[in-house]
Amino acid sequence: MNYPDWIWHNGQIKPWAEATTHVMSHALHYGSSVFEGIRSYDTPNGPAIFRLTDHNKRLYASARIYDMPMPYSLDEINAACREVLKKNGLGVAYLRPFAYRGLGGFGLSADTPVDMSVAAWKMGAYLGEGVLENGIDACVSSWQRFAPNTIPAGAKAGGNYLSGQLVAREARRLGFGEGIALASTGLLSEGAGENLFLVFNGELHTTPISAALLNGITRNTIMTLAQKADIKVVERDIPREYLYLCDELFMCGTAAEITPIRSVDGRVIGEGVAGPVTRQMQKLFFGLFDGSTPDEHGWLEYV
């Protein structure tokens, strides 16, 4: 990873090496952090952060779920995101605002103070070079996602990503590009760090938020763009075997953007290449950044 020079930490821009935390930080021991992943893109009107406010609203929602008092306001964190990009001279980047219980007080119910930070760095395609065009081979994980009312899937919290690590590392170990998890119901949930869309007869089908998944902002973007393009979107419970039967399949997320899936568990999907609906959704999505898709919702928040 190519670290940039500056990072925002507890209200100040600091040299990267100085933004440290104590080994006894609560979050290190108990996973008590909440975070976001946001991308910025170069657009014809200059660098813009994609859905910055929506992402940071979700950051505050994640903190609310864990009853974690946030020491800075949403506006302050939005401003910090812009400041970190500017100070590092970054245009196309990945931003990581986060909050975590730091040092002071110990034990699970301690009111350990919350620290906040915003980092940003250059990042290419998350699942590897060329995957946006060529797609990946995926597998269904032997690990399920958390059951309802155990660990809340709707929060983007550090501890949740123990599940994602099991799913993703198993997939890589077996030679796949990414893993797909089932919910505790046995029905389809989502990828290790991505939501899923299946295409049947030109319609987009995606799993519902009750299927132990993170309510993705890219997922919402795709649903909104599809509806505008008269592509029907269906949110429904999907049994595993429909992964093998769909015409097209893709993963989506801030990091993964829209990554086609060419096979699951060795079954080739469609023609084994990105299908027409997947390509249309990629065109509409990436068109937001070159101006070919109108930004009707104010999603581009300029730096």
Ligand code: PMP
């Ligand atoms: N699910 C999980 C588990 C994720 O980590 C992510 C990435 N944040 C997503 C889905 C996609 O969410 P988004 O589109 O908001 O990045």
